[in-house]
Amino acid sequence: xxxxxxxxxxxxxxxxxxxxxxxxxxxxxxxxxxxxxxxxxxxxxxxxxxxxxxxxxxxxxxxxxxxxxxxxxxxxxxxxxxxxxxxxxxxxxxxxxxxxxxxxxxxxxxxxxxxxxxxxxxxxxxxxxxxxxxxxxxxxxxxxxxxxxxxxxxxxxxxxxxxxxxxxxxxxxxxxxxxxxxxxxxxxxxxxxxxxxxxxxxxxxxxxxxxxxxxxxxxxxxxxxxxxxxxxxxxxxxxxxxxxxxxxxxxxxxxxxxxxxxxxxxxxxxxxxxxxxxxxxxxxxxxxxxxxxxxxxxxxxxxxxxxxxxxxxxxxxxxxxxxxxxxxxxxxxxxxxxxxxxxxxxxxxxxxx
Amino acid sequence: xxxxxxxxxxxxxxxxxxxxxxxxxxxxxxxxxxxxxxxxxxxxxxxxxxxxxxxxxxxxxxxxxxxxxxxxxxxxxxxxxxxxxxxxxxxxxxxxxxxxxxxxxxxxxxxxxxxxxxxxxxxxxxxxxxxxxxxxxxxxxxxxxxxxxxxxxxxxxxxxxxxxxxxxxxxxxxxxxxxxxxxxxxxxxxxxxxxxxxxxxxxxxxxxxxxxxxxxxxxxxxxxxxxxxxxxxxxxxxxxxxxxxxxxxxxxxxxxxxxxxxxxxxxxxxxxxxxxxxxxxxxxxxxxxxxxxxxxxxxxxxxxxxxxxxxxxxxxxxxxxxxxxxxxxxxxxxxxxxxxxxxxxxxxxxxxx
Numbered sequence: 001x002x003x004x005x006x007x008x009x010x011x012x013x014x015x016x017x018x019x020x021x022x023x024x025x026x027x028x029x030x031x032x033x034x035x036x037x038x039x040x041x042x043x044x045x046x047x048x049x050x051x052x053x054x055x056x057x058x059x060x061x062x063x064x065x066x067x068x069x070x071x072x073x074x075x076x077x078x079x080x081x082x083x084x085x086x087x088x089x090x091x092x093x094x095x096x097x098x099x100x101x102x103x104x105x106x107x108x109x110x111x112x113x114x115x116x117x118x119x120x121x122x123x124x125x126x127x128x129x130x131x132x133x134x135x136x137x138x139x140x141x142x143x144x145x146x147x148x149x150x151x152x153x154x155x156x157x158x159x160x161x162x163x164x165x166x167x168x169x170x171x172x173x174x175x176x177x178x179x180x181x182x183x184x185x186x187x188x189x190x191x192x193x194x195x196x197x198x199x200x201x202x203x204x205x206x207x208x209x210x211x212x213x214x215x216x217x218x219x220x221x222x223x224x225x226x227x228x229x230x231x232x233x234x235x236x237x238x239x240x241x242x243x244x245x246x247x248x249x250x251x252x253x254x255x256x257x258x259x260x261x262x263x264x265x266x267x268x269x270x271x272x273x274x275x276x277x278x279x280x281x282x283x284x285x286x287x288x289x290x291x292x293x294x295x296x297x298x299x300x301x302x303x304x305x306x307x308x309x310x311x312x313x314x315x316x317x318x319x320x321x322x323x324x325x326x327x328x329x330x331x332x333x334x335x336x337x338x339x340x341x342x343x344x345x346x347x348x349x350x351x352x353x
Numbered sequence: 354x355x356x357x358x359x360x361x362x363x364x365x366x367x368x369x370x371x372x373x374x375x376x377x378x379x380x381x382x383x384x385x386x387x388x389x390x391x392x393x394x395x396x397x398x399x400x401x402x403x404x405x406x407x408x409x410x411x412x413x414x415x416x417x418x419x420x421x422x423x424x425x426x427x428x429x430x431x432x433x434x435x436x437x438x439x440x441x442x443x444x445x446x447x448x449x450x451x452x453x454x455x456x457x458x459x460x461x462x463x464x465x466x467x468x469x470x471x472x473x474x475x476x477x478x479x480x481x482x483x484x485x486x487x488x489x490x491x492x493x494x495x496x497x498x499x500x501x502x503x504x505x506x507x508x509x510x511x512x513x514x515x516x517x518x519x520x521x522x523x524x525x526x527x528x529x530x531x532x533x534x535x536x537x538x539x540x541x542x543x544x545x546x547x548x549x550x551x552x553x554x555x556x557x558x559x560x561x562x563x564x565x566x567x568x569x570x571x572x573x574x575x576x577x578x579x580x581x582x583x584x585x586x587x588x589x590x591x592x593x594x595x596x597x598x599x600x601x602x603x604x605x606x607x608x609x610x611x612x613x614x615x616x617x618x619x620x621x622x623x624x625x626x627x628x629x630x631x632x633x634x635x636x637x638x639x640x641x642x643x644x645x646x647x648x649x650x651x652x653x654x655x656x657x658x659x660x661x662x663x664x665x666x667x668x669x670x671x672x673x674x675x676x677x678x679x680x681x682x683x684x685x686x687x688x689x690x691x692x693x694x695x696x697x698x699x700x701x702x703x704x705x706x
Contacts, residue, residue: 160521190588261544274633278624278631281627284620289623291458293647293649296643301522
């Protein structure tokens with residue numbers, strides 16, 4: 001069958017031919033519908049993150065998948081069910097406490113492998129198999145958009161960690177700032193739009209489709225070239241919640257000054273090493289005198305996928321139509337990877353229901 | 354009556370003569386037993402933090418008090434009750450939402466004044482008055498040590514915020530690191546000793562009474578001159594919980610590397626501005642890839658005072674005897690302020706039960 005992946009010695013994603021997998025006992029065979037593409041895929045393709053399973057030269061890409069069950073060996077899953085797979089799986093050394101608790105997202109990097117990213121093949125193929133326990137069911141009406149469940153689940157987890165950090169006192173956040181108007185930032189603006197007054201920081205000139213979406217969602221676009229993060233409280237308002245999805249390391253520190261008292265910043269970016277000056281004394285004092293918090297968040301667990309299904313169901317259809325700018329049939333997969341600057345979310349399609 | 358406070362134009366704490374207060378309706382008159390001295394008092398005396406009420410030249414010091422009710426205008430408090438006052442009170446502008454919710458510790462600095470610290474007189478006097486709602490009752494058997502309820506409550510709040518930040522997943526902390534072997538650090542080692550394997554960082558040579566206490570509590574002393582904070586995981590173990598009570602700004606950043614995956618650092622120090630280099634990209638990535646968190650914590654609320662009373666009751670008597678190195682009768686109050694390096698916790702005594 002056909003798959004899309006990396007291949008040692010080749011630049012960019014490749015069309016691969018691999019055997020069609022067969023489900024083992026406890027597993028399900030899934031016919032792939034669509035698989036989203038995100039920044040992590042580009043990092044993996046560039047060789048900066050993750051890589052193939054040990055001893056292999058190729059990695060099948062894809063971690064934002066939706067598919068339809070073709071064959072099931074378990075009672076909980078039936079042919080025709082639309083499912084989304086979680087990403088983290090036990091490493092070579094076998095299952096560990098994090099998987100036993102259903103909290104693989106809290107496993108340290110060496111206690112897990114990640115399908116489509118790190119040491120395990122992904123879902124960007126005509127078919128994939130998975131133990132049923134790592135599949136989340138999605139209503140059939142959402143099949144077309146189901147590949148968004150994984151990225152939404154990433155925000156579900158980060159927002160859950162942020163709220164938890166403020167759960168020992170009365171916290172009623174009114175103002176939220178999303179750093180980054182990429183795909184993760186925009187969907188988070190959509191997720192927060194009914195609960196808070198949302199601002200979204202980017203560095204794009206108008207007209208720009210991501211700015212249009214922010215404003216149509218009722219949010220306020222902030223151009224970081226005009227207003228640096230730490231000047232946002234003076235120009236706009238101090239933020240109760242900040243969600244960082246830029247991977248720009250200075251934002252992790254500047255956001256402390258953009259927080260209101262008792263505010264929390266959720267960090268999601270994964271930058272490389274970068275030394276710079278900070279007024280560490282001032283930042284430390286800000287943390288303490290105003291009860292501020294920073295939480296880092298990676299990956300997501302089954303409960304966040306479940307929450308993401310509900311969130312997806314609540315997103316307006318105009319948003320989904322404008323947000324997903326490219327769905328490329330897999331034989332033309334390059335269209336989903338080499339995209340113009342105005343592209344927002346792209347996906348590769350293998351088939352339909 | 355006699356009181357101890359600051360006086361404009363005078364260096365160091367002074368013996369003041371002030372009118373004996375009279376309780377207004379809803380208030381209680383308390384005869385002071387003991388008042389602890391901490392780093393904040395020294396900051397206030399040095400003019401670096403807080404100061405007198407507007408238009409006044411003196412500030413009565415003291416925020417770690419215990420006393421006995423002498424006169425009460427309310428049913429909840431009776432003469433003979435041993436009580437500890439909370440510190441934060443509504444500012445000139447009146448009561449606000451934080452006080453209404455019993456969460457004055459979450460008020461931003463301009464929404465509160467602090468007795469004995471910032472714009473409100475403290476408790477270091479023969480008598481003080483307080484609305485009954487800001488008093489916490491202590492069993493009579495703890496009267497002697499009741500001035501420790503306030504500092505313990507500071508740790509109760511910080512540890513509560515730290516745990517809350519880890520409450521959205523299974524978190525079973527095994528290893529804790531307390532940064533600082535001053536009075537707040539040592540009492541926190543004592544608070545954590547039954548729950549975790551505790552390490553405490555200082556920079557003192559042996560023999561030293563604070564190191565003796567750490568070891569008698571079952572903790573491990575780490576000399577920061579030999580093992581910098583970010584090298585602790587290599588030399589000892591990575592920490593699930595770090596409690597910072599040094600006010601040394603680099604610790605707020607170095608502790609991110611000393612945390613185990615899913616760990617949390619609670620910051621309590623209040624340093625001045627200090628610019629230095631950090632590998633911000635690395636720290637940002639550490640936050641994210643390992644789900645780490647930092648929480649700042651200031652002051653404490655009624656629920657933390659209540660918890661502190663129970664904690665105090667559980668502390669071994671040998672600890673209290675060795676921890677409180679000086680109790681100076683108020684006419685010799687200088688003994689509680691000008692202390693040798695081996696002093697740990699000191700207090701001023703006004704009377705006994």
